[in-house]
Amino acid sequence: MKQDVVLSEDYTPAEDEPFMNERQVEYFRRKLLTWKSELLEDSRDTIEGxxxxxxxxxxxxxxxxxxxxxxxxxxTRDRQRKLVAKIDAALRRIDEGEYGYCEVTGEPISLKRLDARPIATMSLEAQERHERREKVHRDD
Incomplete structure (x- = not known):
């Protein structure tokens, strides 16, 4: 079983640390769990409303x-439901040790990108290539 990692309130992953060390992994796990909790709370409020x-x-x-x-x-609720599924997938990647690495190139995804979009599965470059290809095929 994993041991508890202690993070200070103001901890932010830094480029000068080993990529996806225990502290970074725990930082992103907590970020994802908090985001999921907020989405589920919004969803409950929507249903009640x-x-x-x-x-x-x-x-x-x-x-x-x-x-x-x-x-x-x-x-909006449907979008949130899809987002929760992506958060769950990111949490699974954390558990499997694959989180933070581009699913296309295998290269690390930048910490800045992961901090802004913790469900990212591709590096910025791979995402841009993917979107360009998608746009070309959509124009057919």
Whole structure:
């Protein structure tokens, strides 16, 4: 079983440390778990709001506005659900020792990129190549 890693409140991964050392791994694990917890809390609030908000509205314009708001909430919730799945996948990569490495090149993903987007699976260069290829194929 893994031992507990002690992190100070102000710890930030640095380029001059060994890549994906225990402290960095724990930093990103906590970051991902906190993000997931916040998303799930938002999701619970949304569900409660949608359940509480179900009422008969006689005015057609008001009803249409309310339905638009609900549709937007549901789309947002669906995006959050997909994000939670990506967070879970990142947590699995941490457990498997693959977190922080590009799935295309195997090279380390920059700490700055991981800090900004902890669910990243590709280095910035590989992501840009992927998006360029995707754009070319979409234009067909």
């Amino acid at each position: 949608l359940q509480d908000g179900t009422r008969a509205i006689p005015d057609v314009a008001d009803r249409a506005s309310e339905e638009t708001d609900r549709a937007l909430e549901l789309r």
